[in-house]
Every structure is written in C-alpha cells, then in structure tokens.
Amino acid sequence: MSFASFSDFLAMGHHGLYVWTAYGICLAVLALNVAVPILARKRYLQQEARRLRRETEK
Amino acid sequence: MNWTWFHKLGSPKWFYGISGKLLPWLSIAAVVLIGLGLVWGLAFAPPDYQQGNSFRIIYIHVPTAMLAQSCYVMLAVCGIVGLVWKMKLADVALQCAAPIGAWMTAVSLVTGAIWGKPTWGSWWVWDARLTSMLILLFLYFGLIALGNAISNRDSAAKACAVLAIVGVINIPIIKYSVEWWNTLHQGATFTLTEKPAMPVEMWAPLLLMVLGFYCFFGAVLLMRMRLEVLKREARASWVKAEVQSSLGARG
Numbered sequence: 001m002s003f004a005s006f007s008d009f010l011a012m013g014h015h016g017l018y019v020w021t022a023y024g025i026c027l028a029v030l031a032l033n034v035a036v037p038i039l040a041r042k043r044y045l046q047q048e049a050r051r052l053r054r055e056t057e058k
Numbered sequence: 059m060n061w062t063w064f065h066k067l068g069s070p071k072w073f074y075g076i077s078g079k080l081l082p083w084l085s086i087a088a089v090v091l092i093g094l095g096l097v098w099g100l101a102f103a104p105p106d107y108q109q110g111n112s113f114r115i116i117y118i119h120v121p122t123a124m125l126a127q128s129c130y131v132m133l134a135v136c137g138i139v140g141l142v143w144k145m146k147l148a149d150v151a152l153q154c155a156a157p158i159g160a161w162m163t164a165v166s167l168v169t170g171a172i173w174g175k176p177t178w179g180s181w182w183v184w185d186a187r188l189t190s191m192l193i194l195l196f197l198y199f200g201l202i203a204l205g206n207a208i209s210n211r212d213s214a215a216k217a218c219a220v221l222a223i224v225g226v227i228n229i230p231i232i233k234y235s236v237e238w239w240n241t242l243h244q245g246a247t248f249t250l251t252e253k254p255a256m257p258v259e260m261w262a263p264l265l266l267m268v269l270g271f272y273c274f275f276g277a278v279l280l281m282r283m284r285l286e287v288l289k290r291e292a293r294a295s296w297v298k299a300e301v302q303s304s305l306g307a308r309g
Binding site: 030033037044052 | 092100102104118161165168274278289301
C-alpha cells in the first residue's frame with residue numbers, strides 16, 4: 001500500500017481532483033460503451049416482438 | 059497454414075455462433091484485468107519521484123491511447139478485407155468499431171489534458187503528439203459521419219473502407235511524433251525491444267490495464283457486431299429463429 005490512510009488515498013498528494021476526475025470520466029465512458037449495445041439489443045428485440053405479434057394477428 | 063477460419067468469417071451465422079461463445083470469456087477477462095489493474099495502479103504502485111500521484115493517470119491514459127490507435131489500424135485492415143474479398147462482415151466490424159475508437163481517442167485526449175495541467179502547467183499545447191491524436195479523433199468522426207450519410211449500404215461500405223485506409227497514414231505520424239519533433243510529451247512506455255524505464259511495480263499494473271482494455275474492446279465490439287448482424291440478416295431463417303428464442307427466453 002503506498003498510502004498511510006484512506007484520506008491520504010483520496011487526496012492523492014494534492015492531485016486528488018485531477019486523478020479522480022480522469023478516472024471518473026474514463027469509467028463513465030466505459031460504462032456507457034457497455035450500456036449502449038445492451039440497450040440497443042433490448043430495443044431491437046422488443047421491436048421485433050411487436051412486429052411478429054402484428055403479423056400473427058393478421 | 060489453414061485458412062478455413064478466414065473463409066468461415068464470410069458466414070454471418072458462423073460468426074454469430076462463435077462470438078456468442080467468446081463473449082462471456084472476454085467480458086470476464088476484461089472485468090478481472092481492469093479491476094486488478096485499477097486497485098494495483100491506484101493504491102499500491104509507488105508514486106513517481108517527480109510527478110507524485112498525478113502519474114497514476116497513466117493507467118487509463120496509455121491503454122486508451124494504445125486502443126485508439128490499434129482500433130484505427132483494425133479499421134484499415136477491415137477496409138482492405140472488405141474491398142478485396144468483398145466480405146460483408148468486414149464492413150460490420152468497421153462500422154461497429156469506429157464509435158468505440160472515437161470514445162477511446164476522446165478519453166485519451168481528456169485524461170491527457172487533465173494530466174498535463176499539474177505536470178506541464180497547461181491543459182493543451184499544440185504539440186505534434188497531441189495534434190496528431192486530435193486529427194485521429196476527427197478521422198473517427200469523419201468515418202462515422204460518412205457511414206451515416208450514405209444510405210446505400212454497399213456505397214457506404216466502400217467509401218468508409220477507402221477513408222479508413224487513407225487515414226491510416228496518421229498512425230505512424232502519431233507513433234513517431236515524439237521522436238521526429240521536439241515535444242513535451244514523453245516517449246513510449248512499452249516497446250517490444252527494450253525493457254521499460256519504470257520499475258516493475260509501476261509497469262505491471264499498466265500491462266494489466268492494457269490487456270484488460272483490449273479484452274473490453276473485443277467484448278464491446280462483439281456485442282455491437284452481433285446486433286448489427288441480426289439487423290442486416292433479418293430475412294435469414296436462422297436470424298428469425300434466434301430472435302424467437304431470445305424473445306422466448308425473456309418471456
């Protein structure tokens with residue numbers, strides 16, 4: 001462990017704001033890149049389900 | 059060498075099956091590698107003797123920058139494969155990878171700026187490395203816009219393939235920019251021929267992060283490509299069966 005305490009870890013030796021902003025942005029973008037294809041797949045399958053229901057009703 | 063795997067790539071059905079098997083392993087590898095690298099890099103690696111703790115941004119800056127460049131090379135390879143062998147999957151890969159590459163380039167530019175402020179005293183300098191990375195971001199935007207602007211799929215595939223191949227000239231410029239021009243940016247951390255200038259406790263978490271980001275890229279790319287294949291092959295009977303069974307599983 002290279003920090004003495006948890007508050008030291010958060011402070012990052014006066015660079016806390018820079019380090020945590022950079023990591024926050026990076027993790028947010030990673031999460032977004034995972035969420036977008038999952039949601040798109042869900043939306044597409046729902047759309048296909050509606051289309052199939054319409055076709056069977058005819 | 060056995061080339062049957064290459065010919066099988068021409069079959070969307072084969073790709074859909076094999077990518078479905080590969081996807082969970084890539085996702086697990088990405089989560090484990092990035093998780094370990096994050097904890098090790100943020101909490102256990104020693105601080106830099108000059109930059110202090112701000113150097114820890116390296117653990118996200120370098121992997122995203124490497125991925126941004128590798129992704130572009132991959133787009134160019136897809137472009138060549140698509141033009142020469144008329145493989146439709148190559149265009150699917152090109153269209154699906156471009157937005158991920160653009161995101162990675164943007165993250166590497168933003169984290170670089172945040173690292174530059176405490177280290178160089180400036181968010182941005184018009185330096186060769188930074189400028190050529192900005193051009194890479196615009197190349198990605200150009201590819202995405204071009205793909206969306208042309209409604210005919212075959213014309214869009216051809217135009218994007220040509221732009222991807224022409225734009226790859228920027229990659230060696232990015233790579234050698236720190237050697238050809240006077241620059242604030244430091245040289246490469248990893249090279250194939252030399253030992254890293256950092257101690258092992260510093261570069262080992264970086265190596266984990268780089269590998270983890272490549273697995274992440276693979277997983278996210280496969281997720282996007284699988285959906286795109288389903289949409290493009292919607293008329294095929296195996297796609298109808300696949301959609302039916304996914305719907306059935308969801309109740």
